[in-house]
Amino acid sequence: MITVESLTKQYGGVTAVDDVTFTAEPGRVTGFLGPNGAGKSTTMRIMVGLTPATSGHATISGHRYADLPNPGRDVGVLLDASAQHAGRTGREILTLAQRTMGLPSRTVDDMLQRVSLTQKESERRVRHYSLGMRQRLGIATALIGDPTVLVLDEPANGLDPAGIRWMRDLLRDYADRGGTVLLSSHLLHEIEVVADDIVVIGRGRIVAQGTKFDLLRSAGTIVRAVDLVRLGTALEVEGVRVTDLDDALRVDADPAVVGRLAHQSGVPLTELRSDGAGLEEMFLELTADTQRDDLSHTDTEGAAA
Amino acid sequence: MTATATATATEKAALPAEGGARTVGAHRAIPMSRIVAVELRKMFDTRSGFWLMASIVILNVIATGAVIAFAPAEEQTYNQFAAAIGFPMAVILPMIAVLSVTSEWSQRSGLTTFTLVPHRGRVIFAKAVAAVGVGVVSMGVALAVGALGNLLGSAMTGNDLVWDITVGQFGNIVIANVLGMMVGFMLGVLLRNSAGAIVGYFVFSFVLPTLSMLLAQSQQWFSDLQLWVDFNFAQGALFDEDMTGEMWAQLATASTIWLVLPLVVGLVLVFRSEVK
Numbered sequence: 065m066i067t068v069e070s071l072t073k074q075y076g077g078v079t080a081v082d083d084v085t086f087t088a089e090p091g092r093v094t095g096f097l098g099p100n101g102a103g104k105s106t107t108m109r110i111m112v113g114l115t116p117a118t119s120g121h122a123t124i125s126g127h128r129y130a131d132l133p134n135p136g137r138d139v140g141v142l143l144d145a146s147a148q149h150a151g152r153t154g155r156e157i158l159t160l161a162q163r164t165m166g167l168p169s170r171t172v173d174d175m176l177q178r179v180s181l182t183q184k185e186s187e188r189r190v191r192h193y194s195l196g197m198r199q200r201l202g203i204a205t206a207l208i209g210d211p212t213v214l215v216l217d218e219p220a221n222g223l224d225p226a227g228i229r230w231m232r233d234l235l236r237d238y239a240d241r242g243g244t245v246l247l248s249s250h251l252l253h254e255i256e257v258v259a260d261d262i263v264v265i266g267r268g269r270i271v272a273q274g275t276k277f278d279l280l281r282s283a284g285t286i287v288r289a290v291d292l293v294r295l296g297t298a299l300e301v302e303g304v305r306v307t308d309l310d311d312a313l314r315v316d317a318d319p320a321v322v323g324r325l326a327h328q329s330g331v332p333l334t335e336l337r338s339d340g341a342g343l344e345e346m347f348l349e350l351t352a353d354t355q356r357d358d359l360s361h362t363d364t365e366g367a368a369a
Numbered sequence: 370m371t372a373t374a375t376a377t378a379t380e381k382a383a384l385p386a387e388g389g390a391r392t393v394g395a396h397r398a399i400p401m402s403r404i405v406a407v408e409l410r411k412m413f414d415t416r417s418g419f420w421l422m423a424s425i426v427i428l429n430v431i432a433t434g435a436v437i438a439f440a441p442a443e444e445q446t447y448n449q450f451a452a453a454i455g456f457p458m459a460v461i462l463p464m465i466a467v468l469s470v471t472s473e474w475s476q477r478s479g480l481t482t483f484t485l486v487p488h489r490g491r492v493i494f495a496k497a498v499a500a501v502g503v504g505v506v507s508m509g510v511a512l513a514v515g516a517l518g519n520l521l522g523s524a525m526t527g528n529d530l531v532w533d534i535t536v537g538q539f540g541n542i543v544i545a546n547v548l549g550m551m552v553g554f555m556l557g558v559l560l561r562n563s564a565g566a567i568v569g570y571f572v573f574s575f576v577l578p579t580l581s582m583l584l585a586q587s588q589q590w591f592s593d594l595q596l597w598v599d600f601n602f603a604q605g606a607l608f609d610e611d612m613t614g615e616m617w618a619q620l621a622t623a624s625t626i627w628l629v630l631p632l633v634v635g636l637v638l639v640f641r642s643e644v645k
Binding site: 124125129 | 391394396399403407411416417472476477478479481483484485486487488641643644
């Protein structure tokens with residue numbers, strides 16, 4: 065379990081991390097979501113002692129990270145897959161971690177196999193690795209100590225779709241076996257598909273947190289029916305706010321509520337789902353003042369799909 | 370190992386806590402010897418690192434060959450070989466020390482290093498031990514190559530073998546080179562940047578001595594002081610002279626000013642800095 069309490073980090077006059085408090089529970093994947101520069105990486109670096117906090121603290125199952133006698137055996141960390149000596153081979157980088165942790169040498173081959181890096185690839189220098197291969201190597205370094213906690217900063221960066229799927233399954237499986245997983249991303253979709261709990265950070269502050277289920281529920285429902293007008297009327301009669309999207313309705317209520325009301329009024333539905341784009345909107349709104357880009361031109365399809 | 374066995378091992382290794390119940394923080398601490406061994410390995414495991422190490426042996430052989438080929442027969446004494454070999458050693462060893470520290474920042478591998486061992490002092494100490502170890506072993510290699518050269522040279526010229534370096538002198542030369550390495554190490558810790566620390570080393574060992582000499586020539590007060598504060602002067606004495614008690618004291622004061630104090634400042638900065 066990871067506990068972050070009132071963590072604050074200031075650089076001169078700038079507050080990069082502002083009174084951040086959250087926990088990542090065992091058996092669950094916690095998604096740490098926020099735009100670039102929101103303070104995700106700084107928070108994660110403070111967790112593992114690379115950056116000193118101005119105030120507040122972070123603990124791993126009650127221990128300060130620096131107090132762990134052999135931290136790699138308890139916490140698997142991947143902060144930046146490219147932060148490796150470019151002149152070392154992938155195998156050598158993994159071997160250094162294996163030796164530091166005092167693990168049997170066969171674990172290196174086991175890990176290479178687990179992250180699907182071939183023998184030949186492992187003997188190439190990291191300089192020649194694609195970002196995806198570096199991520200796989202970074203995951204291998206994080207996993208080699210058989211830790212119970214994983215801290216991963218943007219692990220899906222540079223992975224191809226199959227790689228992203230592989231990573232997602234790996235983290236899901238890891239949490240299902242009782243492990244604690246904290247992963248960050250600036251892409252909502254990436255977090256949405258794998259996380260159980262979501263912590264949203266913007267401009268150094270936590271702007272929303274909760275289970276994915278709760279956050280999605282609060283985002284509203286998209287509903288389609290053959291007779292949209294009748295459905296809309298039936299919903300409005302019950303006092304639910306409805307927005308007409310031409311071929312569908314967006315309803316500010318749970319899918320369960322919408323389904324029940326539709327059933328009561330005898331309107332057959334053709335589609336009923338949580339509004340993913342609604343969560344996307346919420347994410348963009350919550351983090352709006354931290355965005356560099358003019359959002360009016362942003363195509364949210366990619367992230368919301 | 371069969372495919373099945375490998376798969377089983379992989380599965381096992383991938384298992385996190387049994388139901389999350391495994392105690393965190395219950396592993397045995399990482400012993401210093403392991404950190405030193407890993408840091409030593411890191412000095413050899415890149416192509417540049419490997420060739421830097423190999424260049425010690427290569428340059429030893431070239432320097433020895435040059436003495437045999439070019440030095441007048443009567444001057445081919447062990448001292449001559451040692452001096453020829455000593456020059457490239459005095460340049461390469463500090464570079465090795467510089468890079469052992471700065472690459473963690475310049476190549477950003479420190480992100481992993483200081484995460485696996487979240488005590489920067491232990492890592493830096495291990496690096497110092499590894500660097501000095503490499504220095505001492507290199508001096509041993511130089512001693513052996515020089516001895517071979519001396520034997521070979523006298524066999525070829527027919528001159529008498531001259532062994533004109535005492536154990537004490539050799540010890541002093543080793544100390545001088547280790548001090549040189551520590552200067553490189555100190556600059557690495559202080560600047561945490563490969564290019565900066567290497568340039569810094571050359572300023573330290575070629576520019577500062579000249580300035581010190583000029584100052585001593587023009588200013589009487591400094592000329593008296595120089596022996597006590599000029600590091601290169603005090604260090605150089607190790608190569609040439611029988612060290613007196615006063616000379617050791619001068620070496621100690623100069624080392625404190627130019628080596629110990631900046632190293633302390635560098636260490637404080639390393640402990641406080643952010644690893645990015």
